[in-house]
Amino acid sequence: MRITVLLLAALLSACGLGKSAGPDMSVVLAQEPAKVLSAYRLFTDASALQPAPGVVAYDLVNPLFSDHAVKHRFVHVPRGAKAVYNDTDVLAFPVGTVLVKTFAFAPDMRAPEEGAYKVETRLLIHKETGWAAFAYIWNAKGTEAEYAPIGGRREVSTIDPAGRPLTVNYAVPNQNQCKTCHQAGAAIAPIGPKARNLNHHGQLEDWAASGLLGRLPSSAPAASAVYDIALPLEARARSWLDINCAHCHKPDGSASNSGLLLSATETDPVKVGIGKRPVAAGRGAGTLFQVIVPGAPDRSILAYRMASVEPGIAMPELGRSVHDPEGLALVRDWIAEMEAQ
Numbered sequence: 001m002r003i004t005v006l007l008l009a010a011l012l013s014a015c016g017l018g019k020s021a022g023p024d025m026s027v028v029l030a031q032e033p034a035k036v037l038s039a040y041r042l043f044t045d046a047s048a049l050q051p052a053p054g055v056v057a058y059d060l061v062n063p064l065f066s067d068h069a070v071k072h073r074f075v076h077v078p079r080g081a082k083a084v085y086n087d088t089d090v091l092a093f094p095v096g097t098v099l100v101k102t103f104a105f106a107p108d109m110r111a112p113e114e115g116a117y118k119v120e121t122r123l124l125i126h127k128e129t130g131w132a133a134f135a136y137i138w139n140a141k142g143t144e145a146e147y148a149p150i151g152g153r154r155e156v157s158t159i160d161p162a163g164r165p166l167t168v169n170y171a172v173p174n175q176n177q178c179k180t181c182h183q184a185g186a187a188i189a190p191i192g193p194k195a196r197n198l199n200h201h202g203q204l205e206d207w208a209a210s211g212l213l214g215r216l217p218s219s220a221p222a223a224s225a226v227y228d229i230a231l232p233l234e235a236r237a238r239s240w241l242d243i244n245c246a247h248c249h250k251p252d253g254s255a256s257n258s259g260l261l262l263s264a265t266e267t268d269p270v271k272v273g274i275g276k277r278p279v280a281a282g283r284g285a286g287t288l289f290q291v292i293v294p295g296a297p298d299r300s301i302l303a304y305r306m307a308s309v310e311p312g313i314a315m316p317e318l319g320r321s322v323h324d325p326e327g328l329a330l331v332r333d334w335i336a337e338m339e340a341q
Contacts, residue, residue, distance in 0.1 A: 023040055037123075046144065054076055055075070056074060057072070057073065058207075061200050065320060067170055068158070081096065084215075090189060096126060098123060104117060104119065110163060135173060135178065136148060151173050181319065236334075237331050244316055249261055258278070260272075278291060284313050297332040302335070306324075307328055
């Protein structure tokens with residue numbers, strides 16, 4: 001299979017088809033990552049705003065919080081192949097799939113498209129040996145992004161969505177940090193593109209109609225939009241934990257030894273943290289004794305760690321240098337609403 005796929009990619013490239021008809025599959029399937037983002041030919045312009053043929057823009061019901069960055073997502077599935085639907089887990093994408101996520105800021109995040117500039121683009125590529133993650137850092141002109149296996153940092157000064165001045169010490173993850181968040185047992189896997197996270201504005205139906213996705217059931221689950229106040233508070237808080245925490249707090253994730261499982265599909269209250277004592281006491285717990293104390297957010301380790309930005313205490317521990325004030329308020333309100341046991 002490996003020889004067949006790579007031979008096909010080489011033939012397409014040699015004929016000029018791999019370059020003119022969309023992404024260069026010889027680069028996508030190569031063993032080593034390209035030195036620059038443009039080599040993949042995922043976009044038709046140097047600023048990576050116009051997707052190439054076969055590259056589709058998409059979004060999620062709830063994006064993971066990353067220092068208030070705006071994210072632009074794209075997916076490429078090889079021609080003739082389809083993603084396979086899954087009710088609870090990430091869709092099964094075929095070999096040759098590329099998931100693209102670009103992180104951008106603006107001087108004022110209340111108007112995120114005005115003066116916007118890109119900081120990094122992350123690629124998840126489904127190689128024949130499994131998924132591989134690569135981070136690319138954009139140059140100051142926004143015309144090229146270079147592969148950055150050791151990660152990097154950039155100070156970002158902006159106005160946050162609530163109108164407050166904000167300085168962010170934005171971190172581009174290194175290869176090991178990518179593996180931490182994307183861990184699925186001994187392998188790595190995508191986080192966001194689950195059916196419930198994609199199911200809004202007819203997006204799943206569009207994917208099926210275009211041939212990007214295979215069989216779609218008549219009724220697919222949908223995540224509760226975190227900030228839609230018309231929806232139940234518990235469902236919204238669980239959705240926030242689902243997208244921000246469950247990729248580590250799952251049975252085959254990097255935080256599986258905590259016994260805390262934060263997927264929106266988890267039904268055991270103790271595994272969600274209600275009345276649960278931490279597996280190991282330490283700085284992360286402060287002077288608190290339970291992950292969630294019903295009716296008492298100030299006594300709950302979950303809220304304490306969400307509010308912190310101190311290494312060893314802050315949760316999520318990667319992907320942010322400031323806390324999410326709206327997300328924290330939501331989770332605190334959910335805990336406060338719980339009946340004391």
